[in-house]
Amino acid sequence: xxxxxxxxxxxxxxxxxxxxxxxxxxxxxxxxxxxxxxxxxxxxxxxxxxxxxxxxxxxxxxxxxxxxxxxxxxxxxxxxxxxxxxxxxxxxxxxxxxxxxxxxxxxxxxxxxxxxxxxxxxxxxxxxxxxxxxxxxxxxxxxxxxxxxxxxxxxxxxxxxxxxxxxxxxxxxxxxxxxxxxxxxxxxxxxxxxxxxxxxxxxxxxxxxxxxxxxxxxxxxxxxxxxxxxxxxxxxxxxxxxxxxxxxxxxxxxxxxxxxxxxxxxxxxxxxxxxxxxxxxxxxxxxxxxxxxxxxxxxxxxxxxxxxxxxxxxxxxxxxxxxxxxxxxxxxxxxxxxxxxxxxxxxxxxxxxxxxxxxxxxxxxxxxxxxxxxxxxxxx
Numbered sequence: 001x002x003x004x005x006x007x008x009x010x011x012x013x014x015x016x017x018x019x020x021x022x023x024x025x026x027x028x029x030x031x032x033x034x035x036x037x038x039x040x041x042x043x044x045x046x047x048x049x050x051x052x053x054x055x056x057x058x059x060x061x062x063x064x065x066x067x068x069x070x071x072x073x074x075x076x077x078x079x080x081x082x083x084x085x086x087x088x089x090x091x092x093x094x095x096x097x098x099x100x101x102x103x104x105x106x107x108x109x110x111x112x113x114x115x116x117x118x119x120x121x122x123x124x125x126x127x128x129x130x131x132x133x134x135x136x137x138x139x140x141x142x143x144x145x146x147x148x149x150x151x152x153x154x155x156x157x158x159x160x161x162x163x164x165x166x167x168x169x170x171x172x173x174x175x176x177x178x179x180x181x182x183x184x185x186x187x188x189x190x191x192x193x194x195x196x197x198x199x200x201x202x203x204x205x206x207x208x209x210x211x212x213x214x215x216x217x218x219x220x221x222x223x224x225x226x227x228x229x230x231x232x233x234x235x236x237x238x239x240x241x242x243x244x245x246x247x248x249x250x251x252x253x254x255x256x257x258x259x260x261x262x263x264x265x266x267x268x269x270x271x272x273x274x275x276x277x278x279x280x281x282x283x284x285x286x287x288x289x290x291x292x293x294x295x296x297x298x299x300x301x302x303x304x305x306x307x308x309x310x311x312x313x314x315x316x317x318x319x320x321x322x323x324x325x326x327x328x329x330x331x332x333x334x335x336x337x338x339x340x341x342x343x344x345x346x347x348x349x350x351x352x353x354x355x356x357x358x359x360x361x362x363x364x365x366x367x368x369x370x371x372x373x374x375x376x377x378x379x380x
Contacts, residue, residue, distance in 0.1 A: 015119065
């Protein structure tokens with residue numbers, strides 16, 4: 001078991017959101033061993049609180065001073081009114097975990113009006129895995145804790161089925177599960193690409209408005225992200241549509257259908273880009289670095305994979321699945337620097353040497369992921 005970067009200070013109640021399988025429950029049980037625990041994935045617990053959410057206080061011992069944990073709270077959102085009351089009137093502390101905020105937000109449920117701090121749990125980071133991290137395995141298996149086991153392929157396939165069954169069907173998020181299942185596969189061909197919802201709708205044989213709703217569901221379930229284009233102080237015409245990413249390379253591979261004519265190098269490059277996006281976004285949040293994440297692409301096709309922008313400055317980051325460096329790899333970064341000369345520029349590749357090419361720092365993948373905090377948080 002790896003020590004996680006997530007750290008919660010103080011004694012406030014918290015919401016802890018994250019995709020299923022990221023280790024929320026394990027982290028809570030290990031960090032707060034004396035907490036009172038209610039798991040809404042257990043049928044009897046779920047039915048009990050679904051029928052009578054107002055009786056929550058009856059299950060909490062008088063004078064209990066540790067945390068009360070409600071796991072997968074989105075399954076019975078009516079509990080939040082009682083949680084609110086107990087926080088206000090009884091000063092009880094809660095940890096409320098969930099794999100989706102969709103039902104809470106869309107249903108207009110009580111989100112405790114700032115009385116619970118919001119935190120997120122992510123798949124494993126290279127920082128957490130330390131010397132166990134191997135990028136070749138990460139591109140194949142992803143970074144979910146359970147996917148680090150030898151039976152990762154079966155686990156990832158079942159992971160997708162469980163999401164379809166328990167998160168989508170049981171929660172009634174879509175009317176046609178067959179349409180949504182087909183959409184998942186079609187969307188996988190947009191991984192790391194500028195999103196064209198019309199093309200997805202055509203290939204999935206569903207309406208464009210339905211496609212937009214389905215992409216929103218993926219975001220609400222925390223298993224898909226839209227990366228916006230960077231357009232601040234733009235000096236030339238830019239692409240203005242977001243890119244799409246499934247949150248983990250292993251899950252992406254489990255969804256993406258493979259065929260005889262698929263290019264393994266191209267697929268590996270997409271997985272590498274997915275891995276780096278996952279790692280920088282989680283590190284940025286867990287260490288409170290404060291960046292917003294974007295990509296950069298001009299109408300003429302000049303592109304930088306990731307742009308990080310915030311009070312700490314601006315960072316341009318390009319990713320290449322290649323063991324050898326050549327100047328073509330940093331063409332996009334050099335073009336980006338013409339518009340944003342103050343940017344710090346990095347190329348991450350799968351070679352072994354650090355290089356310094358003008359104002360671009362070229363870094364081996366494993367080194368870069370192990371040193372993300374230093375790369376992204378210079379002294380300000």
